[in-house]
Amino acid sequence: MANKSNIEVHESAMLHVTGRALYVDDIPVGEQLLVGKVVYSPHAHAQINSFDLQTARRIPGVHAVLSFRDIPGENQLGPVVKDEPCLAENEVTFIGQAIFLIAAETEELCRRAEAAIKIEYEPLETILNIDEAMTAGSLLGPERRMGSGDVQAALSEAEYVLEGELRTGAQEHWYLETHASLCIPGEEREMNVYSSTQHPSETQALVAEVLGIPRNEVKVEVRRMGGAFGGKETQANHTACWTALLAHATGRPVKIRLFRDDDQIMTGKRHPYLIKYKTGFNSDGKIVALEVELNSNGGAATDLSFAILERAMLHAENAYYIPNISITGRVWKTNLPSNTAFRGFGGPQGMAGIENVIDRVARFLKKDAADVRFTNFYGQEKNNITPYGQQVEDNRLQMIYDQLVASSEYEKRREEIEVFNVAHEFEKRGMALTPVKFGISFTTSFLNQAGALVNVYQDGTVLVNHGGTEMGQGLHTKMKQIAALEFGISPERVKVNATDTSKVPNTSATAASAGTDLNGMAVKNAVETIKNRLRPVAADYLNKQACDTTSSEEDIVFENNEVFDAAKPDRRVTFRELVQNAYLRQVSLSSTGFYRTPDIGWDRDKGHGRPFNYFAFGMAVSEVEVDILTGHHRLLRVDILHDVGDSLNPAIDIGQVEGGYIQGLGWVTTEECKWDSHGRLLNHSPDTYKIPSVQDIPRDFRVQLLQGAPNPRAIRKSKAVAEPPFMLALSAWLAIKDALSAIADHEIEPPFSLPATNEVIVLAAEKLRQAIRNKQLVGGK
């Protein structure tokens, strides 16, 4: 059951449809505003021999041209490891690395100043991909290991052993709103920052550090972002710090909004992975051993690469109980922009590995892959301990599988596909069912905390401040609903404020799908505090009106914009009247709230513990038709059943599931980042980098939320949603592989990688057709 009482529409819906919603670039600023520009490295790796900014600085209308020497504080932006200079000093380590900053009256003047900068580079050797990094031994940090059981023994005892490797590609975030920041200097050292950031507290900390001022002088405000998807978790800090440096240097408001091409060139992407595996399994389809090595391309700096690797490792077994497993993870250092968080945070890469293994095992055993998946699912009572020692509780896998296999008419369609494939030589259809089991919580356990500040005003309206940021995921809408439900007032009386570090301090990034879980509880906590102060006021108020003392605070209920005595429901007062009365009685109508996720903990070094508060589950069945001569494919039908507990807002949650799937679809099919041999990104605009358009979505798209599965571990029995559905798109990827596999009657493992671009598909189809021709030749002799 969904949470009742309000199916609230998007809290900014009215603003969005009328064009009045403000993003950073839309904030009105006076004539004083200067345009900021970043001058970046054209070399993937080079030494800076010399530079001269004098000519550029003399251009009238150019107010500042800054190098690292002009940074008053620390020249450092690394969020975890301090290995990322704000502006390059003597060396550049990737194309797109910031070297100089310009503030001028117009964009045109910025360009003229850039052209007037003299700089001499001496190009150095580059490392551009995982293979080159492996050869050079270029690691970003120590190797990580995790596992359980005895893999070697299990491999030697298994009936069959398969090994291989899989490559997954980079993915550009392509948030519609590029990185943007507006900085307005206040009095003395104050800096007011408007930033499109998922992590205002970290942005605040880094702005303070580069300016060399304490954090209480920096205020970061985020009204909303035009999409983020992880791309603004750490890397929004850069634009904010650059802007702040220029505002500080000029004493005037400065705005930087990256042009699309620059944004794509300068910022990190989803980590490409090279996954090597060896698996042992038996003829019944049971996987008994898995040895997996996850190699990621971290780029030039650490950023969040190790946390992402950790999540990849924690999802390397996805929904399957594999008794003997060993997982090794490495982050390789290359001369690319530091790769960063992206929806799923390593989960997609980890899952792609195991889902491909299962697919291969099924083909080898000539079984339906869905059956092999079911055979290996985590069990309810037994076989339910993950490689890292956490029990899979409230396991929904079997429940979802049974419902989805039935509602998607899986078996009937499987037969139809076989008939179709026999009848068509150049069009092949394929189908795949894939599950998702995704752990919810930051794996860096202390980050699982959140704060809120709730103000009630005398007119009975409520202003909610919380530490989360709105990027389209509907967090503010859900916070508004939670505050309204808890206060028993209508949502129109609640407004969610822009996220502001001066209202709620020391917050975690809005990430890991945990925004609602963490901030929702903090909001609830603040509301509870205020309600507890209002209860005695209400009891006293009602008693005074009735001239007795029979109403007691334990019986006070907040509902329908009123506050009443549950024991004598005719004794009631409006919420507004009550808060006015409380004010007159000198009772505080404002409170902070706080929440920390209980009972989680994780020993990173031992690879053991309870990193997650709970798991989110989902499953998808995708069917595709592939033209094997061109590689063109279309999604015929997609059925999804996803678990969000008791949905706080089904419209938002379904939107997240569909949107996650569509974004994942881009990752597994059309989105391919290509670099040349110099490390230049070749496709840095939507002309050449193809995210899904309306023409790419499934013709028949059936998304359902799992009913009757409340989650005892989160706010109002709901579940996190943002990331998990992204990985449901692996079903589309494996459906394409299944269609290709039909070319050789499922006898041969198709060569395959991710994304399955038209090129990958055509090459695979050619190889399979060639193999058949060879076989026929041999057979003919």
Add this chain to the structure above:
Amino acid sequence: MSDSHRKKSGISRRTFIKGLGLSSLGAATLSGEGLKGTLRGTGLLPEERIVPADGTEATFLVNGRKRKVRIEPRTTLAEVLRHRFGLTGTKLGCGRGACGACTVLLDGKAVSSCMTLAIDAAGVPVETIEGLQAKDGTLHPLQEAFIEHDAMQCGFCTSGMIMSGKALLDINPAPDEQEIRESVSGNLCRCGTYPHVFEAIQAAGSKSGIRKTK
């Protein structure tokens, strides 16, 4: 802009290109409208479509309101709308007419305002997202439908989506599935709200109650 290259009789092609600047040259090569750009220097376009390198006063007709501003030859319609008129509902997503976030209606047709030179829009009716709501506050059926069908997440593509939808519904109030898909096929949404956008346009179309006459 210096006007030292300016000829007495008008503008040399060299000055025109110089004045146009790099971004508009991109426009000239990439968009259909670009043809006009290349014709302009040849004198094949009416005089009022020529902007001297040092700029000119131009009158715009935005959402039914006349506004006069000084523009340079390189100025795009998106810049005029956002920076001069404060109509920031029109968004800049890619700056090269490939994402649709800056879609506005120019004489009823959906165009990428980042790829439209401001001078080409002078005197021609321009409709932006801000012009859709009636003065009394009544929403356009498309705006209502986008709210009702939850056809937005981050909202950054929403105004462009609605304007593309309006361009379609204005000439074809009851479009079929493929027509709707085509109408917004140039509008990217990274949040993946496409199914809802599709439903919203369909609902707004049928709400108008007029059947397609073909």
